[in-house]
Amino acid sequence: MLVSLAEEGWVDGGIATDIVRRYLGGLDDDKQRPDCVILGCTHFPLLRDAIASVMDEGTAIVDSAGTTAAVAARELAHAGLLNAAVRPGSLTLLATDGATRFARVGGQFLGTDLSPDDIQIVDL
Numbered sequence: 001m002l003v004s005l006a007e008e009g010w011v012d013g014g015i016a017t018d019i020v021r022r023y024l025g026g027l028d029d030d031k032q033r034p035d036c037v038i039l040g041c042t043h044f045p046l047l048r049d050a051i052a053s054v055m056d057e058g059t060a061i062v063d064s065a066g067t068t069a070a071v072a073a074r075e076l077a078h079a080g081l082l083n084a085a086v087r088p089g090s091l092t093l094l095a096t097d098g099a100t101r102f103a104r105v106g107g108q109f110l111g112t113d114l115s116p117d118d119i120q121i122v123d124l
Contacts, residue, residue: 007105024054024121036060044106071114093119 001017010016027034033056039045045063047100076082083089095102099119107114 002042002047003041005118007101009104009108012049013107016047017053020047020050021054024051027055033124034059036062038064039061040064040107043102094122095119096122096124 002023005011005016005019012058023122024037026032034060037051037055038061039048039051042065042086044051045065048061048063054061055061073082093106093114098119099116103114103116106119
């Protein structure tokens, strides 16, 4: 259900917190309380605030996507393969179905508003 919450845009508020609590609520006793939660699914960073609200204040939350991007950037720099262009690259958004839904969900992931007109539907 956490993936469904993220895809529907229900990432904050009572519904998100209640469902996260349902999944993670058993981790609040002293024997099971984690010191770290890794957001290992691409959808989970959207639920970071809801997850943090359910976890103990001392629990570190690690966004695996951010960590992976940092490692990739470091490795590209080490290999001399970083893009040195001063102008930004381009972005092409492709989906197999549902441009409206893709624009809504994709906009959440990218942190920007997308229009269904920004999405090219392709047939694989």
